[in-house]
Structures are given as structure tokens and as C-alpha cells.
Amino acid sequence: KAGVTQTPRYLIKTRGQQVTLSCSPISGHRSVSWYQQTPGQGLQFLFEYFSETQRNKGNFPGRFSGRQFSNSRSEMNVSTLELGDSALYLCASSTGLAGSHNEQFFGPGTRLTVL
């Protein structure tokens, strides 16, 4: 079974631009979660999508948005980039079933650098 894939692996953008990151979950997984990882802050939860609907949301500004397609692939968009948005963005997929042990399988991440 193929793992979680994320594209692109590396991105360099300038302040004010916008960026779109993509995540393809493991086949059969319907939940995709996004995290921002920065040194000293650890992983911070952005949002979770399940069956094309945002089901859970962390405490990030509205510049961070996402969506999920019918094939469970997900995209994350960040508009009006700021220097502080430089981070490793990780996505994770799981079955998404409520109340069970939902192991999250992580992709390798997209390293975003904002100049």
C-alpha cells in the first residue's frame, strides 16, 4: 500500500504571495489532517477533513484554508504569506472512524520557506 504523499517537497515564496500544498492519503483513508511544525513550537494542528468536509479546526488565522476532494486528496492554501509561515507542513491520513484508535500516517512534509 502506498504511503501518504505530499507535493511539493520544498517551496520558496516571498511575503505576500500565496501557496497551495497537496496531500494524497493512503488508499481507503477518508480523513486528512494538516499540521505546521516549527522549531520550539512542535506540531500545531491546523485542520482535519473527512469526506470533503472540515470536521475539526485548530487556532490558525483565516489565511490558512483547505479543502478535500471526492478521492480524499486534500489541499492546503496559505494566502498573504508572512515570514512566520516558514515551516514544515505535514499531513496525516487515517480511517477517520469516530471513537476508535485512529492511527495517523504521516507524509514526509512540505518545507515552506518565506523570504
Place this chain on the structure above:
Amino acid sequence: GEDVEQSLFLSVREGDSSVINCTYTDSSSTYLYWYKQEPGAGLQLLTYIFSNMDMKQDQRLTVLLNKKDKHLSLRIADTQTGDSAIYFCAESINHGNQFYFGTGTSLTVIP
């Protein structure tokens, strides 16, 4: 459920035991997890414990959960150089579909 805390660094000698500690805040957590991240890689699940358990052992790994104090620990027996990595604890809330991770503990194993 957002304040999951860990110490940032731990160094141990090869062959010794490592103990990584974590405190969390959400008493409604259903599962608690330990993940490992090696350089340049995503996170890999090591082990997890259901919130009504107080201990789980899996080969060299022992997880202890003190639910009253909201304290979770991971003990790695006979630590090897290949165990050098960043270790994250995480709690899941919202019926197991929202995760909060700690800041990670960087474990260095000295040969």
C-alpha cells in the same frame, strides 16, 4: 487539549534506559500516543495507550500513564544509537480525530 508539554532535550549513553516525559491537559483524551521523527522524515507511530490503561509494554518500549496527574512517559530499554530522534507525545480528542502534539524531545544517544 492544546497544552502538551515535553522537555526539549535528553542525552543518554548507549545501553542505558531513556525516559521521556510528557504532560497533557485534556482529561477527555481517549488515546495517547508516542511518535518518533527521524531527520528529514515524517512522524512514525511507536506506540499508543488507551486512557483507561496505566501501562503498556511493547518489546523495548514501556508506556506509563498517570491519568490523575495527566502524565505520560515513554521508557526505552537498552537505548541504541538508532533511537536518536525526536519523540513526540500526542493526545487525541473529539472522538479520536483531533490530535494535539507536544513540542518534541530530542533524544541523543552517546556511543
